[in-house]
Amino acid sequence: MPGPITLHLPDLAATGRLAARLAPRLRPGDAVLLEGPLGAGKSAFARALLRALAGDPGLEVPSPSFTLVQSYELPGGWEAHHYDLYRLSGPAEVAELGWEEARDGLVIVEWPERLGGLRPEGALVVRLAYGAGEEERVAVLSGWDGRMGEVG
Structure with missing residues (x-):
């Protein structure tokens, strides 16, 4: 069984390119769990992923920090x-946000540790961390064995 994939992302554009490479592999029922400290790029990754999935680089993707969930056709x-x-x-509290119904589509989750027992098995986990430079991030992708292909 393959282990985690570690990628060094020199800037925000590289984070966006990673999300765009993963987007075509996603399908209904999938979960993408975004882990990492505040400011590590979870929202930026989610924004790039949603834009790639929608085929619209200008798609308005507000952070769901206050609404808690945003849905996209x-x-x-x-x-x-x-x-x-x-x-x-x-x-x-997650269950009150329509979690079970949302699982029919794709769920992208920032701060997935709050899911507890609702954490989906077989999810793609993207852990983002600060790198050496100001904009550099390190992404560690795990789970989703056999579906990641060449993302590096």
Whole structure:
């Protein structure tokens, strides 16, 4: 079984390119879990991923920090749901946000540790961390064995 893939992303554009390379591999029922500290690029990654999925580089993708979830219609008739769980205390509050219904589409989750027992098996986990330079990030991709292909 392949292990995690570590990628060095020199700038925000590289983070966006990674998201764009992953987008065509996503399908309804998938979960993308974005881990990492504040400011590591989780929202930027989610924004780039949603724009790539929608085929619209100008798509308005506000952070769901206050709304907690934003939903998007995607080409092909399916939906993506972008969750930011930072302000939640745990899984009971996640369930109130339409989690079960959202799982029919794609869920992109910032702060997935708040999911507790709702954390989906087989999810793609993208852990972002600060790199050496101001804009550099290190992404570690795990889970999703056999579906990542060549993303580096």
